[in-house]
Amino acid sequence: MTTTAAPLDVATVRADFPILGRTVREGKRLVYLDSGATSQRPRQVLDAERAFLEIANAAVHRGAHQLAEEATDAYEGARAKIAAFVGVDFGEIVFTKNATEGVNLVAYAMGNAATSGPEADRFRLGPGDEIVVTEMEHHANLVPWQQLAERTGATLRWFGVTDEGRLDLSDVDELINPRTKVVAFTHQSNVLGTVNPVKSIVDKAQAVGALTVLDACQSVPHSKVDFHALGVDFAVFSGHKMLGPSGIGVLYGKRALLEALPPFLTGGSMIEMVQMARSTFAPPPQRFEAGSPMTSQAVALGAAVDYLSAIGMDRIAAHEHVLTEAALKGLAEIPGVRVVGPLDTEDRGGAVSFVVEGVHAHDAGQVLDSLGIEVRVGHHCAWPLHRRMDAAATVRASFYLYNTLDEVQALLDGVRETQKFFGVA
């Protein structure tokens, strides 16, 4: 990676995150290495949410009073910021409850295409059609497609994963074929850290007229992502993994596709005209935002995007690159530790999962926790991937802009301590 910008000033960044100052487990300093699960929030984001609630809170897109106007402006202003952040147009961003809902929205809307008009033809699936996913998906980008296949009679197929933890593209021309209707895959694995070659997969999918759905939950928070440049049809990411609140996720869809896509959830806010027997629907993005939306969360996510942009995604990526490299190098030096995922930092993000031979991930996590080091243990919602990598469960350290090399060292020391405690070193 090359960057000309000055390195990120971690101490200044950390000062913005109140939670990083606390201690855990009998006074241990907190070493938070679980941002892949959820990130911490800076004061700027917390303040923005509070300020909205103290000054402009009202129901958006309904009501004509001044507060409603201001709240709607704040909500739609956040949409504009977020759209610009991922290189897309304002109307191509749909707010959802979380990224999981975003994937379900697309999958259910495609199911609903069966009973929609001719404009929804390209979303229709049936027996003989194929949905392609990958073996490295988070359950959120797997189970909804399994369900869609079951409902429509379509066939679910998937890319395998190599021993190194890369996508096995050797059978790409067989997997993505004229029967393929959807290719849903992750940009960056939440377990392996692997960054997938989005553009080349999108090119293959487009060549056969298949739609692409990108899980960008682990990429958008950590690097500069431009959905238009990538060419994907749909993409999802979550607010809470990028310094924003929980309870809000984002679905991106190409404008022409969102305009043709039938709704998923229906009710208030998403209609054009309602009669007793039937209704017509609003244009996107409102068509996909039924009911009262999350407002302060959207505003706070807009503030998170401001915060990230001010620091610069390239600097954040460069910073995480340094941490990941140190973690991989350090873990490689500890006998009895197996990293699950690429061992180099080429096309790789800052999720580092590993197995401590002879110690179950739960037990390793418990020792690390006793030292104040908060990591994720288990299968990280990617059970088939763990089976593929021959690991019942792994320990995952995931880094973000506020982590330091000292914290990487604490992790490495903690792993050695774990081995000592369980007598396997």
Added chain:
Amino acid sequence: MQLQQMYQEIILDHYKNPHGRGLRDPFDAESHQINPTCGDEVTLRVKLDGETVADVSYDGQGCSISQASTSVLTDLVVGKPIGEAFKKMDAFVELMQGRGQVEPDEDVLEDGIAFAGVAKYPARVKCALLGWMAFKDAVSRSEGAKA
């Protein structure tokens, strides 16, 4: 240090040298339990002799807590009348769900009292109960099969 309170020697001993491990025939019923958050699993078989638990055999993979507690379970229930085994199970469940506030009775729980420290870690309670849930399920299945 809290860690030693949780990982008592008894637990680590059972983990490293589990009692009664391995699936055996004959058996009346089998139960497979999974902890969906971590993927730990146990397959447990029960053989009843009238009202007595004649054998409990099991296999599985998981953390020290789930494996050790299943090992302790076999010590506690094999050879006991079903009613007494269930009383021990209830006492163990009460201990595990007590957030560290329940004083365990060694006469009832024997090595099981070592898990008192685990009860302070809500995320690990499920681990400790995995084998016990399988036992409860297997017994009700064998009784159901005989009814």
